[in-house]
Amino acid sequence: MPHSPAILPERGLADRLTATFWRHPRLLLAVLLTPPLLWLGVVYLGSLAALLLQSFFSIDEFSGVVKQEFTLKTYAELFRAQNLDIILRTLLMAALVTVASAIIAFPIAYYAARFARGRWKAVFYLGVMLPLWSSYLVKVYAWKLILAREGIVTWVADHIGAGPLMARALEEQWFGGSSLSTSPVGTFIVFVYIWMPYMILPMQAALERVPGSMLEASADLGASRAQTFRTVIFPLALPGIVAGSIFTFSLTLGDYIVPQIIGNSARFIGLAVYQFQGTAGNLPLAAAFAVVPIVIMLIYLAIAKRMGAFDAL
Amino acid sequence: MPSERASTGLKIAAGLGLAFLHLPIVLIFLYAFTTEEKSYAFPPPGLTLQWFGVAWNRADIWPPLWLSVQVAGLATLIAMILGTLVAAAMAQSRFFGRDQISLLILLPIALPGVITGMALRSAFSVMDIPFSVWTIILGHATFCIVIVYNNAVARFRRLHGGILEASADLGANGLQTFRHVLLPNLGSALLAGGMLAFALSFDEVIVTTFTAGQQTTLPIWMLSELVRPRQRPVTNVVAIVVFAVTFLPILAAYYLTRDGDHTAGAGK
Numbered sequence: 001m002p003h004s005p006a007i008l009p010e011r012g013l014a015d016r017l018t019a020t021f022w023r024h025p026r027l028l029l030a031v032l033l034t035p036p037l038l039w040l041g042v043v044y045l046g047s048l049a050a051l052l053l054q055s056f057f058s059i060d061e062f063s064g065v066v067k068q069e070f071t072l073k074t075y076a077e078l079f080r081a082q083n084l085d086i087i088l089r090t091l092l093m094a095a096l097v098t099v100a101s102a103i104i105a106f107p108i109a110y111y112a113a114r115f116a117r118g119r120w121k122a123v124f125y126l127g128v129m130l131p132l133w134s135s136y137l138v139k140v141y142a143w144k145l146i147l148a149r150e151g152i153v154t155w156v157a158d159h160i161g162a163g164p165l166m167a168r169a170l171e172e173q174w175f176g177g178s179s180l181s182t183s184p185v186g187t188f189i190v191f192v193y194i195w196m197p198y199m200i201l202p203m204q205a206a207l208e209r210v211p212g213s214m215l216e217a218s219a220d221l222g223a224s225r226a227q228t229f230r231t232v233i234f235p236l237a238l239p240g241i242v243a244g245s246i247f248t249f250s251l252t253l254g255d256y257i258v259p260q261i262i263g264n265s266a267r268f269i270g271l272a273v274y275q276f277q278g279t280a281g282n283l284p285l286a287a288a289f290a291v292v293p294i295v296i297m298l299i300y301l302a303i304a305k306r307m308g309a310f311d312a313l
Numbered sequence: 314m315p316s317e318r319a320s321t322g323l324k325i326a327a328g329l330g331l332a333f334l335h336l337p338i339v340l341i342f343l344y345a346f347t348t349e350e351k352s353y354a355f356p357p358p359g360l361t362l363q364w365f366g367v368a369w370n371r372a373d374i375w376p377p378l379w380l381s382v383q384v385a386g387l388a389t390l391i392a393m394i395l396g397t398l399v400a401a402a403m404a405q406s407r408f409f410g411r412d413q414i415s416l417l418i419l420l421p422i423a424l425p426g427v428i429t430g431m432a433l434r435s436a437f438s439v440m441d442i443p444f445s446v447w448t449i450i451l452g453h454a455t456f457c458i459v460i461v462y463n464n465a466v467a468r469f470r471r472l473h474g475g476i477l478e479a480s481a482d483l484g485a486n487g488l489q490t491f492r493h494v495l496l497p498n499l500g501s502a503l504l505a506g507g508m509l510a511f512a513l514s515f516d517e518v519i520v521t522t523f524t525a526g527q528q529t530t531l532p533i534w535m536l537s538e539l540v541r542p543r544q545r546p547v548t549n550v551v552a553i554v555v556f557a558v559t560f561l562p563i564l565a566a567y568y569l570t571r572d573g574d575h576t577a578g579a580g581k
Contacts (some may be wrong), residue, residue, distance in 0.1 A: 011486070018487040025406065032402035036458065037393040040417050044455050047432035050420065054435040066438075090482040104333065107326035124331075126567065133509070133563045135516045137535050139538075142337035144539065145344055148353040152340065155355045157446040197334060246423075254425020259516060261539050270427040274522070283438055291432040297424065305333045 001093035055287035064284055074284045078292065083272070087292055090269040094252040097189060101242055101248045102203075103194040134195035140261055143190045147262065181282035187263035194258065195251045199244030206240020207233070236254045242309035249300060253293045269293055320331060341556065345549040350546035353545070368550040374534065378554075381531040385447065385514040388453035392510045393503060395454070396461025404469030421456040430523030433540060437524070442528025452524045455509035464506030464570065465499065474496055505569040516559050531555060 010016060021028040057066050057075045086220060107288030112124040131139070146152050150278070157166045170183065180186045210233055218228040267275075269292055276286035345364060349355035368374060399418060403411065421429050433452050442448065476498075480490040520533035525533060535555065538548045 014486045014488040021487060022495075026421040029402055029406060029408060032398045034387065037414070040455070040458070041397055044417070044421055045453055047436040050436035050439045051412055051428075051432040053439060073366055104330050109332040111319055111323055111327035127331050127334065129567065130560065130563060131338065134338065134511065135552075135555045135559045137516065137518055137532050137539070138556045141535070141539055141548070142341050143405065145353045146337060150354045152354045191335065193333070225331045237472060250423065250425055254427040255519075256427055256538065259438070268520065270425065273427050273431050277434055285434050286431060290428050293425055294428060297559055
């Protein structure tokens with residue numbers, strides 16, 4: 001029997017490449033990484049650079065043409081009273097939405113993390129995942145139906161005898177408008193509905209990591225349920241809550257569809273960006289406005305990192 | 314403490330929270346059958362199936378639907394290739410700049426869509442690129458990469474490196490190992506990632522409004538109907554279709570990856 005060689009002969013290009021990559025693993029790494037990094041580097045980072053560049057241009061007030069010269073004039077415009085108003089209103093809304101989301105999300109995350117087992121675990125998971133992933137526009141649209149003057153909220157209010165109360169509340173200027181779907185409260189409710197699911201999962205993950213032994217120790221030392229919650233569970237879950245708040249805060253900060261469809265046409269940062277680049281044709285100011293949420297988020301992320309939120313992601 | 318029972322208050326709060334998440338979606342289905350055309354009256358005065366037929370015959374719905382399918386399909390394809398490549402690189406070795414790369418992949422979806430949209434819009438303006446189907450796809454592919462990546466990298470992590478070495482020991486070259494060993498193992502994770510990416514792109518509206526110019530995708534059609542309603546029940550029917558196109562892939566992706574340590578969708 002003729003003996004065969006221990007090393008197989010090369011069978012063509014594929015074999016040769018395999019051998020080359022085996023000898024030079026860094027080469028394989030480079031081949032794998034080049035296309036995606038090229039894409040993200042050029043398309044995404046390139047665009048962000050263009051955004052920054054654009055924000056240092058200005059618009060000629062008479063001709064409406066973008067002047068491609070370096071200036072800080074456009075940023076100075078952000079500090080005009082009406083623009084500062086937009087920024088503060090957006091910040092306040094994002095903060096309120098984040099707090100409300102945390103309050104509604106916590107019981108869901110807490111139950112899912114500590115009490116749901118087996119089948120119920122799956123129910124909770126899908127119960128959060130499906131609304132989170134289902135169509136954004138459809139969700140906003142659903143609320144337009146619900147909050148409309150002739151919609152289900154008014155119907156329920158009339159049937160439980162709260163109709164007059166709601167009519168009174170809508171007359172308050174900070175609260176209402178001609179109906180809930182044109183009121184600031186409507187905008188707030190829909191923001192909470194859309195972005196709250198993003199908070200549940202990081203919260204749940206953090207709660208799941210709270211060791212059972214610590215809870216037992218706390219009980220052994222005579223703490224009541226409330227004390228255990230306040231001094232053990234909550235501090236340990238806080239990084240998860242902060243991690244979740246990154247999403248609710250950031251996503252509310254940039255949203256411009258919700259206030260456009262549900263609300264009293266008060267402007268938010270996202271809406272200002274959209275209107276300045278569109279109908280107003282003022283690309284530099286739109287770009288400068290878009291830089292605001294980036295800066296706010298960088299500050300927010302720095303604080304979140306200090307609170308250990310990144311380990312909870 | 315597994316023996317401890319949840320308090321009634323907690324059960325009620327959690328149940329109400331979940332109901333808050335689901336009831337609005339149920340209402341959309343109810344409204345698609347209403348006989349009331351001019352308002353959002355509740356309860357609907359009567360129920361009818363006619364709007365499905367009306368929507369089917371509306372000529373202005375089909376081109377946006379087709380455009381959305383094309384955009385989502387191509388964006389998903391690009392994202393699947395790029396996302397799998399990064400996942401393969403990240404799984405096989407540790408190298409300098411690894412954390413920065415994972416941040417770079419995550420950024421397009423972590424920052425609000427209005428920033429991604431406005432950034433692309435600025436770039437097209439600075440470079441004088443006219444809006445087209447391709448400018449939409451460019452944006453969509455960028456934020457879909459992370460979805461495919463998340464699914465693929467989780468599967469790579471579970472995959473034992475030994476089977477790749479075994480394949481090489483048995484004389485397979487890289488191409489054969491990829492085709493006969495790697496692909497069958499990655500398959501369902503890639504499929505799940507691809508479906509989620511498709512769902513995300515099919516439904517995307519925020520970035521699209523900045524990159525579409527005169528093109529109308531289905532979400533943009535819907536947005537214009539929301540701002541200026543014409544035939545409300547038809548919009549309800551389209552809403553159900555959009556809902557189904559995004560809902561079914563999510564459910565399928567969940568079942569494809571639920572045995573893993575990481576389930577599809579957790580990374581949106």
